[in-house]
Amino acid sequence: MSTVTTQPEQRTAELETRIRQAPERFRVMTGDRPTGALHLGHYFGTLHNRVRLQELGVDVFVIIADYQVLTDRDVAERLTEITEGLLLDYLAIGIDPARSTIFNHSAVPALNQLMLPFLSLVSVAELNRNPTVKDEIAHSRQSAVSGLMFTYPVHQAADILFCKGNLVPVGQDQLPHLEVTRSVARRFNERYGVVFPEPDALLSAAPLLLGTDGTKMSKSRGNSIALGATADETARLIRGAKTDAERHITYEPETRPGVSSLVLLAALCTDRDPHAVAEEIGGGGAAALKRTVTEAVNSRMAPIRARRAEYAQDMGYVRSVLRAGNERANAVADATLAEVRAAMGGVL
Known part of the structure; x- marks a missing residue:
């Protein structure tokens, strides 16, 4: 087995031990794009792990990444309906809004403002080399590659760093994205003073579940079993x-x-x-x-x-969960942006 494979796995084992010893030292950042209903692949791949970390006492932030729907789509279809479906799924599996923060990408302006200084810390060549971006572009549903698609890893860095997330559950294929986030944090700290942690990857051991057609289970391929299915x-x-x-x-x-x-x-x-x-x-x-x-x-x-x-039966409560999560995320993002402005000498 190669070193590239074993190092993240060894680090994950160390992190699991540290999480059990002092969960309050960790903040997890994770989430989903509202492009369709969550399915069994999501449940066994990521969702149950979020609940596990929450139950251990880790502070969990769950983003509904509505802006990022547009990375590979020309329009965001049925956004409200799908977002509310995600909220129902999160609550049903055990995400507790008293212990975890569920929020909308588009509802947190300060988070998205961080993307501007972060873009100055990453070269075009680095974005071109990112294998995850290459794969996303290859499977894009857009007629042409958008700037949002190209800068997706930097936007994801803003998602993680706005709340100073220091732990990100990922699969092996997402490690290049997280490395961009680590580079952004490191370069910002070196240039302007220490503000951000360099987040660690918590590798998922989730097994691969295929869709009913024998290919990768996907929200967009019509081959999945939704959590909300009867x-x-x-x-x-x-x-x-x-x-x-x-x-x-x-x-x-x-x-x-x-x-x-x-x-x-x-x-x-x-x-x-x-x-x-x-x-x-x-x-x-x-x-x-x-x-x-x-x-x-x-x-x-x-x-x-x-x-x-x-x-x-009580969508008023479900929507109030998102409103409360958005309020907390905005407070956290505003505080982080204020730190960034101070570090940068008021540039923003």
């Missing part, structure tokens, strides 16, 4: 999931990705080992596999769906 909708989607012609069920992600992803989903929902789940199904074939997965998903999601439906 039991019947979930059953229908799983029945249509791609498998293969071999009847005996095994867990072999490399050679049987579709089958193995379903096995893994059942295992995650029941807190079991995927090999044990596959062995139990054995020669039952795809039909038995899909029945097992459907039962497991619906059982795991039942309390979350119940809480979601309960919150949906």
Whole structure:
């Protein structure tokens, strides 16, 4: 295994120990773009980890990155509807607004103002080299690459540093983005005086769940199972999931990705080992596999769906959660911007 891979993993192990010892020393910054409904891939990939960190006592900031919808789209469609869906999902899975801060990108002007001085600290060549930006551009839904897409890592740096976030849960593919944030913090501190922490990556060990068509589960591909889906909708989607012609069920992600992803989903929902789940199904074939997965998903999601439906009956409260989060985020951002102005000699 390469050093590039092992160093972040070793650092994550150290951070997990430190979090358990002194959670109050950490502030996590994470969030989602409101481009569609959150799904099971999000739940097992990131959402449950946010709740875990919150329960440990870490200060968690969750951004609904509405401005960043426009990085790869010409317009932001159904923004209010999707944002309220995200709020319902956050509350349903256990994000507690008394202990975590949920806020809108566009509601915090001081955060977005930080992007201007931050852009002066990053070269065009560095942005050109960013592999995550290259991948996003390759899959962009815009007719041409926008300036917002190109400067996305710097905008993300503002998202993280406005609240002086020092811990960012990411996957391996997002490490280049976080390195831009670390560079921005370091260069600002060297040029103007120490204001920002250099945030650490908390690597996610989240397994990859494929969509029902056998490709990456995605909000935009119509191949996901939304957290807000009903039991019947979930059953229908799983029945249509791609498998293969071999009847005996095994867990072999490399050679049987579709089958193995379903096995893994059942295992995650029941807190079991995927090999044990596959062995139990054995020669039952795809039909038995899909029945097992459907039962497991619906059982795991039942309390979350119940809480979601309960919150949906009081959208006034749900909207008040966002208003309160926006107020706290604005207070934090204003204080940070004041520090930046002072450090820069009142340039801003």
